[in-house]
Amino acid sequence: MKKILIRVILPLLVLAGLAKGLDILINARDFQFFGGITHRIDTDEKVVALTFDDGPAENTDAILDILKKHQVKGTFYLIGSDLEKNMDKGKKIAAEGHEIGNHSYSHTRMVFKTPSFIREEIEKTDELIRQAGYQGEIHFRPPYGKKFVFLPQYLSETGRRTITWDVEPETYAEIDGNAEKITEHVLANTRPGSIILLHVMYENRKASLESVDAIIQGLKAKGYRFVTVSELLKLQPHSPSPS
Numbered sequence: 001m002k003k004i005l006i007r008v009i010l011p012l013l014v015l016a017g018l019a020k021g022l023d024i025l026i027n028a029r030d031f032q033f034f035g036g037i038t039h040r041i042d043t044d045e046k047v048v049a050l051t052f053d054d055g056p057a058e059n060t061d062a063i064l065d066i067l068k069k070h071q072v073k074g075t076f077y078l079i080g081s082d083l084e085k086n087m088d089k090g091k092k093i094a095a096e097g098h099e100i101g102n103h104s105y106s107h108t109r110m111v112f113k114t115p116s117f118i119r120e121e122i123e124k125t126d127e128l129i130r131q132a133g134y135q136g137e138i139h140f141r142p143p144y145g146k147k148f149v150f151l152p153q154y155l156s157e158t159g160r161r162t163i164t165w166d167v168e169p170e171t172y173a174e175i176d177g178n179a180e181k182i183t184e185h186v187l188a189n190t191r192p193g194s195i196i197l198l199h200v201m202y203e204n205r206k207a208s209l210e211s212v213d214a215i216i217q218g219l220k221a222k223g224y225r226f227v228t229v230s231e232l233l234k235l236q237p238h239s240p241s242p243s
């Protein structure tokens with residue numbers, strides 16, 4: 001019995017622990033092996049960044065109209081392959097003064113992928129973002145928030161920052177798909193310097209899209225000012241530089 005414990009069960013427990021640790025590391029919002037990663041900034045100022053992942057897709061006009069109505073600039077992490085198909089929508093996002101970031105070309109998990117695959121995913125998407133007319137700095141947001149060694153290494157070597165988030169209402173099954181609950185969660189969890197993640201441009205994300213109006217009104221009523229991610233980074237006390 002003791003032999004079985006030592007030879008079989010213990011190694012299995014160690015492996016399970018390592019796998020769990022690896023999973024936590026790959027998914028961590030605020031840690032990676034190389035370079036800068038930002039999930040929020042430390043500040044007492046009531047500033048917040050609204051970020052929208054995926055697309056551009058069918059509801060681009062709808063989100064742009066909401067932002068325009070409230071004179072808010074957002075940050076859009078676009079998928080290269082979506083942008084290629086919907087370049088007119090990408091051009092509109094850029095023309096209306098929003099920030100655009102790189103969310104990879106094919107939106108696959110960028111873990112255990114070759115360095116050349118990662119380079120291609122990032123560079124191709126940056127090129128498409130430039131074709132859309134966006135001229136600001138391009139930050140990167142990993143698909144599903146997942147990253148491991150080669151991705152952060154490449155981003156770091158090429159001086160790109162990784163941006164994640166600290167407010168993610170859609171992650172919770174009991175909140176996702178319900179505009180009122182999404183709004184409530186965001187209003188309750190946003191702190192000065194927060195980065196809010198929402199998906200609003202696909203047709204199946206209507207509830208998230210519908211929550212944006214109330215989120216903006218609610219946060220403005222609490223005294224928040226909306227900034228893009230690049231503006232938020234400039235407000236960080238110890239100004240971040242990719243290392």
Ligand SMILES: [Zn+2]
Nearest residue numbers: 053054143144
């Ligand atoms: Zn995504």
